[in-house]
Amino acid sequence: MxxxxxxxxxxxxxxxxxxxxxxxxxxxxxxxxxxxxxxxxxxxxxxxxxxxxxxxxxxxxxxxxxxxxxxxxxxxxxxxxxxxxxxxxxxxxxxxxxxxxxxxxxxxxxxxxxxxxxxxxxxRFIIPYVEFSRELKGGRPLVIDDSALIDGRIAGLAEAGLADTMLVVPDFVINAVQTVADSPEKTRRARGRRGLDMLQKLRDLPGNHVRVEATGEELTGQAAEHRLLTIADEIGGRLVTNDQNLARAASARGVGSVNLNVVANALKPRHLPGDQFSLKIQKRGEAPGQGVGYLDDGTMVVCEEAAPKQGHEVLVEVTSVLQNNSGRMIFSKLAV
Structure with a gap:
């Protein structure tokens, strides 16, 4: 006005x-x-x-x-x-x-x-020899790519207060999610619509800190991965992604990144050797006699000599835990 x-x-x-x-x-x-x-x-x-x-x-x-x-x-x-x-x-x-x-x-x-x-x-001329930094709420801004937006877990982190900072969504990321939402394939269409729903959910959260970043003409024609890294570098932010290769490229360029899979694994309950818990054996494992079940968070549990217990709930004891960036696998045996 x-x-x-x-x-x-x-x-x-x-x-x-x-x-x-x-x-x-x-x-x-x-x-x-x-x-x-x-x-x-x-x-x-x-x-x-x-x-x-x-x-x-x-x-x-x-x-x-x-x-x-x-x-x-x-x-x-x-x-x-x-x-x-x-x-x-x-x-x-x-x-x-x-x-x-x-x-x-x-x-x-x-x-x-x-x-x-x-x-x-x-x-970066603004005043000779002087450059003002942008005033952003919280810590460094988070630049969200299409995989993280479709995944949806970033909305849960923001709702829990773990992403109390500026969330930056480039316009070409929204266009990419919209393209997936318009796909004739039912599964892809559902994923794209979920990504748009997550964006709206982020905007509706109290203390909305979501900003749509318009792409400058100097970035037009470049690959989406390169544009994401350039934007994150220009605003001094970190990239939020599910793409492990993109996270590695960000690290090579000196750009901070947050891999949602790593965050999810870090938030999973820790099970140490000797811990016991109930597990429903859902299928047979690859090795003879092995049974496989899943925790509530999706962690796969392999239990020795549990193949005959398929379809039943048993008490298992943790023997070892395999942890990497792709996820976690728990090896166990039937508790005595």
């Missing part, structure tokens, strides 16, 4: 200032503006209004882009002034001064702005 009022005030001020200028012109003097004051007022007002139109068309503005243009103009203007001062003794004698004074500023300003726009990710 305040921005709309500012735009209207700008147009009115520009129109009024132009009207005052036109009224100060003398009709008796030669010149296009003097002879056609209304046309002059109309053209200038339209030009001023076009500035507001450009502001409305470019909805997403990035501070690094604006600062790059701003400092590009300043640096280009300074270089132009210095170069013109150096060339003035030569161009005056040749009669090219007017042409040089037009070409040099335009060329140097363009080169400066273009250079800073292409390298803003490395220099």
């Amino acid at each position: 305040l921005l709309t009022a500012l735009r209207l005030l700008y147009i009115l001020a520009a129109s009024g200032a132009t009207a005052v200028f036109v009224n100060s012109l003398s009709v008796s003097e030669p010149g296009l503006m003097n002879q056609h004051p209304f046309v002059t007022w109309l053209v200038v007002t339209v030009l001023m209004a076009s500035v507001v139109l450009i502001d409305l068309v470019i909805r997403r503005k990035r501070i690094e882009d604006i600062s790059a243009v701003y400092f590009g103009v300043l640096v280009g203007s300074l270089l132009s002034y210095l170069l013109l001062q150096a060339l003035s003794p030569f161009v005056v004698d040749l009669g090219w001064r007017g042409l040089v004074e037009i070409i040099v500023p335009l060329a140097l300003v363009y080169v400066s702005v273009s250079f800073l726009l292409q390298t803003k990710g490395e220099y």
